[in-house]
Amino acid sequence: MSERERVDALSYGSVDDGLAGDASASRREGADYDMLAEAGLEAERIPSILRNLTAVVAAVMDLDGRCLDANRGFAYLLESDGPPPPSASIAPWFQQPGFGALLAATADGAAYAGNLSVGDGARFARTVRGEVWRRGGRLLLLAEHDIADLERLSAAVTQLNEQLAEAQRELVRANRRLRRDKEEIRRLMLADPLTGVANRRALDERFREVSADGKAAVGLGAVVADIDHFKSVNDTYGHAVGDKALVTFAAVMRANTRNDDLVARLGGEEFCVLLTQGDLDDAVAVAERIRAAFERTEIEGVDGRLSASFGVAYSRAGADGDDLLRAADAALYRAKAAGRNRVIIADTDQP
Ligand SMILES: Nc1nc2c(ncn2[C@@H]2O[C@H](COP(=O)(O)OP(=O)(O)OP(=O)(O)O)[C@@H](O)[C@H]2O)c(=O)[nH]1
Incomplete structure (x- = not known):
């Protein structure tokens, strides 16, 4: 069998069948390869036309695996900046088939055709498709990166x-x-789940927001409000109607306060408005507005109208939030005692 026939008989199949010679597998193309191989084998150097190509791999090696000549494509295959030095053996780079397998055919001619896996055995491996020829004490490798794989x-x-x-x-x-x-x-x-207004936790948080070291950093107004005779609403109309009255009262409070004012339910039927702007007069005006609006408001299921009582306290910057609420609460108590449905101002504006 001639050298050319041997090469043609070798396969381009998988690495495993590379040496087995499956002639039905896809075959390399044309005479260009033959001419290049012949030129390389003749000169024992890679053909100069291949020197700067990176997609084509070309190398001449001796039988000990030392690289005698290589192009840029070969350096690229080894992930190195340039061809390996002539003293270094590149045999270990041949992973599949191993370098020993390339030496199996001792006669001159085609030594291998097919896939070649090249790598350092750990970090990376690349597969190229090509041929290895042997002549005298030289091996010539010509291969191409597999574009389809890429x-x-x-x-x-x-x-x-x-x-x-x-x-x-x-x-x-x-x-x-x-x-x-x-x-x-x-x-x-x-939020309070029944009425949707703020709860006690939110009120404490607002106090903290406007305070430094537990003392209010701004003037604060507090309006504490409580629906009058609420127990009898529950007793007369039932708890569900009582709930409706609470929801309505909360809505009236919201409708008669500004966005900056915090309306909160303190518990039961007791509510509060915390004002962080304005003065005592503003706080009293808010309380009066709510009181007047609520006594006009119809509540579904309730005959007649309900009313509410209010205690108002104001303090300049430096107040303690709890003291302020306590003062407003005491004023509310007095409003109840005085006959309900009224607004009473705490004794001092600096509790
Ligand atoms: N429906 C309803 N009732 C509540 C709720 N929380 C507290 N209550 C009721 O509110 C009523 C509060 O009544 P009291 O504190 O005795 O005072 P009041 O009847 O409003 O009388 P004054 O405040 O003195 O005018 C009690 O009957 C509680 O059961 C609630 O979430 N829903």
Whole structure:
């Protein structure tokens, strides 16, 4: 069998069948390779036309695996900046088939055709497709990077990138949901479930927001309000109607306060407005507005109208929040004692 026939008989199939000679597998193309191989074998150097190419791998080695000549494609295959030095053996780089297998055919001619896996045995391995010829004490390797493999790899990378982008989008969506949930949890933690106004915890938080070292940093007005004879509303109309009265009262309070004022339910039928702007007159005006509005408001299920009593306290900056509420509460008590449905101002404006 001639050298050319031997090469043609060798396969371009998998690494495993590379030496087995499966002639039905796809075959390399044309005479260009033959001419280049012949030129290389003749000169015992790689053909100069291949020297700067990177997609084509060309190397001349001795039988000990020392690299005598190599092009840029070969250096690229080894992930190195330049061809290996002539003293270094490159035999260990041949992973599949191993360098020993390339020496199996002792006669001159084609030694191998097919896939060649080249790598350092640990970090990376690359597969190229090509041929190895032997002449005298030299081996000539000519191979090409597998464009189809690279394209498949590139398609896989594109797909992975798309998956990564989708995962990132999902992460953004999940973060948005988490933020909304946290806001909702916070809202629920700070709201009274029946009336929707702030609860005692929210009131304490607002005190802290406008305070330094436990003392108010601004002037504060407090209006404490309580529906009159509320027990008899429950007793007469039932608890559900009583709840409606509470919801209505909270709505009236909100409708008659500014956005900056905090309306809170302190518990039972007792409510409070905390004013962080204005003075005592403003706080009294708010209380009076709510009182007048509530006594006009119809409550579903209740005959006639209900009323509420109010205690108002104001303090300049430096007040203790609890003291302020206590003062307003004492004024409320006096409003009840004085006949209800009225606004009473705490004894001093600096509790
Ligand atoms: N429906 C309803 N009733 C409540 C709620 N919380 C407290 N109450 C009732 O509110 C009533 C409070 O009554 P009291 O504190 O005795 O005072 P009052 O009847 O309003 O009389 P004055 O305040 O003196 O005018 C009690 O009957 C409680 O059961 C609630 O969430 N819903």
